[in-house]
Amino acid sequence: MAEVGSKTTRLLLLGLLLAPALVWLVGVILLPHLDLALLSFRERIGPGEFSWSLAQYRTFFAEPLYWDVFVRTAVISVIATGLTLLIAFPIAWTIAKLTRGRVSALLFAVCLIPFWVSETVRTLGWMILLRETGVLPAVLVSLGITDTPVEMLYRDATILVGLVYTSLLFMVVPLYSSLESLDDSLIEAAYDLGGSGWTVLRTVVIPHAAPGITAGCIVVFMLTLGNYLTASLLGGKNSLWFTEQIYTQFITRFNWEQGAAFGFLLLALSSLMVWLGLRLSGQKFADVMSRT
C-alpha cells in the first residue's frame, strides 16, 4: 500500500492542485510579458533585422505628445481615484452604518446596476447624454444657461465622469467591508469623549478603514489607468489616453517594439503609484490585499 503521507506523493498532489494557477501564471502572464520586455528593447535596423537598443524608450521621452498623454493619464487617474473615494465613502457609510437589511441590499444593487450592461453600451449612454446634439446640452439651452448647445464630450472632465461612474462599485465594496467591521460603540465612545463629527472621522473611522481605503484606491487606480473603452470613447481625439497610444502602436502602426515599451512604462507607473500609496498610507500589502 502506498504511503499517503510520503513526501513525493504530497509534492505531486500539491503540484496537481496548483497546476491551473501555475499554467495561468506562467503561460498567460509571465511568458507574454517576458516576450514584450525583449520586444521593447529591440530596434529595427533593416527589413527583418533587429538589434538591442533603448530607442523605444528614448522616443517616449523625446516626443512631447507621448509624454503629455502619459502624464495626463496619470493625473486624471489619480483625480478619478480621489473623486471615486469621496463619492463612495458616504455611500459605503450609508450602507454599512445607517441602513439595515433590505435597504442596504437595495443600495448595493443600485451600485451594481451600471454593470448589468456592457461597458460599451454604458459608455455610449454617456455619449448620448453629453454629445452636442444630446440630452444634457439641450436641457442647458432650454433652461437658458447656454445660448447654443455645447459639446460636452472629448474633454478631460468627461473622461473623469465616465471613469468615476465605472469605478464606483470597486471602491464601495472594500470600503463597505472595512466600515462594516467598525464597532459602532467605538464611534459612540469617541463622540462621548468630546469628539466632533470630523475628529471622530479622522481619529477613529479613517484609521480603522485605512486598509479598505487603500485597497479600493489601488483597484480603482489600476482599473482607471488601464481603461481603454471609456477613456477613448469619451475622450476622443482631444483628450488622449495612454492605452490608446499602446493600441495605436500595436494595431495601427504595427510598431510592436514601441507598443511594448509603452506597455512597460504603464506597468512601471502603476507599480510606482501603488508603492507610493502603500508608503503614504502606512499599509502592508498583504493586509490590503486581504481586503480586496
Add this chain to the structure above:
Amino acid sequence: MTAVDLEAKSLLKRFGSHVAVDSLSFAVTRGSFFSILGPSGCGKTTLLRMIAGFIGPDSGDIEIGGRSMQGVPPNRRPVNMVFQQLALFPMMSVGENVAYGLARRGVGRAEREAKVAAMLERVGLPGAAGKRTDELSGGQRQRVAIARSLVLEPTLLLLDEPLGALDLKLRERMKIELKQLQAAFGTTFVYITHDQSEALVLSDQVAVMNAGRFEQVGSPQALYYSPATPFVAGFVGANNRIEGRVSALHGALADVTTPEGWVVRAQIQAAPDGRRPSVGDAATAFVRPEVAVLGRTAADLDRPTIAPGDEAAPVHEGVVESLLFDGANSAVLLREARSRAEFRVALPQTGRYADLKVDERVLFTFAPERAVCFATGGGGTGGGHG
C-alpha cells in the same frame, strides 16, 4: 439638602408601540454610587443612552448638574460612559486612549501627558501609556476604559454592565476595585447591571427596574429586607415564594394560607399605592432561606418569638428533597409536608445538619417579622425567582 447631580423628570421612550422607559422620575445625589438593576430587556440601556445623549427621550427632561440636557449632544454633556464592550480604540496606545478626550478639549501635549500618567497611576497602571490595548488583560483594559472617562472629570460616569464581559473571578475583584475607585474619585457613578450581587455590593442606592419603570429605589439593605413589591422581593436575593390567601391578620402580621392549607405568617408590606391586604385577599409571602432555621425535633429548634409577650413562631414540617452544597452558601431544599411546595433553608455555618439525608423529615421555622407578604389580588405583578 445634598446636591443632586442627575435628575430625570418623567422620562419616556417608545420603540414603536413598545414603551422601553415609562415616565421615569428620579434623582441621584452628588458623589453617590447609583445602580440600576433589572432583568434583560427592561430598558436599562435605553435609559443610560438617554442620559448620555445618544438617543433623545420622547418626552420628559434630564438635568445634569442642574442644567437641562435638552438638545445638548453627547460630546457636550458633562457625562462620560464606560461601554459594555469597553470600546477602547484599538488603533491607539493606552496613553492615546486616555488622552483622547483631553486632546479633543484642546489640552496641550505636555499637560495631556502629565494628566494621563497621573491617571494611569491612580488606576494602578503606572507606565502603561505606551502599551497597545490588546497587550492588556481584561481587568487592565477595564481600568483603562474607566481612566479614559475619569480623566475628563465628568459630573457623572455612566457604566453599562462594565463587568459583563469578564469571567467570574475577575468580576469579583473588579467589583471591589470599582467601589474603591468611586470612593477615591468621588465622582457620581450611574451603574447598570442585571446582577443583583453587583448592585448590592457596590451601591449607595439601587433602583430596581422592571418593564421600563422603577419598582423601588433604596439602599441595598432596604431592598433586601423590606422589598416594596413582589417583583423586588423575587428579584433581589434568593427568596422562597408562597402564594395563597390571607386567612387572618395579627396587627402588622398576616397569615397566608395556601390552597393546600399550609399557613405562613409574615409581615404585611403595603402596596405602593398604600393598599393593605384584608382577610380573603390573594397574597404572596416571601421568606429568605437564611431567615429560616432547621431542627430534627421540636426541642432542637431555636424558635424565634413573634413579638414580646406573644406566642412563639409557628413550626413547619418538611422532607429533604436535596442538599445544595455551595460552601458558605450551602442550603437544603425541602418539600413542605402539607403543600409539597419547595422551600429553601440555608444551612448554618457551623456545619450542623450537613449530615441531612434525602427524604429525612425535618422541622423548620422563621421569625414572621423577617418574612414579608403582599396583597397580589387585582393588578398584582409577578416577579421571577432571584
